[in-house]
Amino acid sequence: MRDSHRFRRTVPGGEALFGRLVAGSTHELTNVLNIIGELAGLQDDILRDAAAGDAPDSGRLAELAGRIHSQTDRGQELLRQLNRFAHSVDRTGEAYDVCDMLECLVALTERFARLTRTQLELRPPLEEMTLVGDPFAMLVAVSACLDAALGASDAARRIRLLAERASGAVRITVESGDPIPTAPPELLEAIDAAVGRGCGRIVQTPSSTDPHRFVLELSDVRSADVMTTEDTHAP
């Protein structure tokens, strides 16, 4: 973390999100290491049995090695996402790709969704939408919406995140297949404070007329206009 950001203003709810995602990720990494340990132990067992008589089954050992590699890939991807999340706090005022950050949030929230047997999906297919603002504050706001949706996950067990360009801003929708209870004032305040730090606003919260979605809108700090891929590459 760069020194200039060591004393950045805190984002309400930011510490809680950090703790939750780091705890979840380390639990997941424990599982990964546990599996690697057991698969390596199984290889040892096979080699030990072979030492006592038969030649080891090279095909079986290779199959186990492949499974170990799959787990190291899984662990590395989790660490990559955790690292991106950690560095989001020191990117205030820099350009960031909204979908890239949302992908990171979805990856780190996957464990919590799995525990409630909820399918978490990021839509549309990743498309670069660059903003200058506060990516960490954006993540705190979206995560609060996701938590509310996960807490209400019931029969449908499906939550989708949509990011789309809308009137010069980036609109983020958290949409649940199950109705989300009307958000309590303290949750709305927390989302509002975080999304405000991320240079945005709450457009819609779950209500009796539409209990299925939160909609947030983020603008570029430099202007009300969004700097898109086309903008950045325009001559």
Next chain:
Amino acid sequence: MEGMRVLFVDDEDELVSAVVERLGLRGIHAVGATSGVEALERMDAEPFDVVVLDVKMPGLGGLDVVRQMNRRHPGMKVVLMTGHGSVEDSETGLSLGALAYLQKPVDLDTLIDILRTAATAT
């Protein structure tokens, strides 16, 4: 303990398959399940000496499984394991009758020692 029958339950299927195979190589008849519901179905279908249960699983968690086991299969020996050290969960698990509460990763030889102790516990 030759011929010991163990049900190993964890939602990580790679972990289940590796541990089940390793226990099998040590002469323990081990069967795997990757959810609480599947674990209860297995217990209904065949007898086990000890059940090893992960606490945090999607849907029916380990503690929920123990509660249902106590009704459906009273006296079944249970060992709980977890990736996180929640004192509250461990106290609840032990109060429900679990014989041990293990923190992951669990060394296989340690697990076998605990399984042997649990299987012979009265």
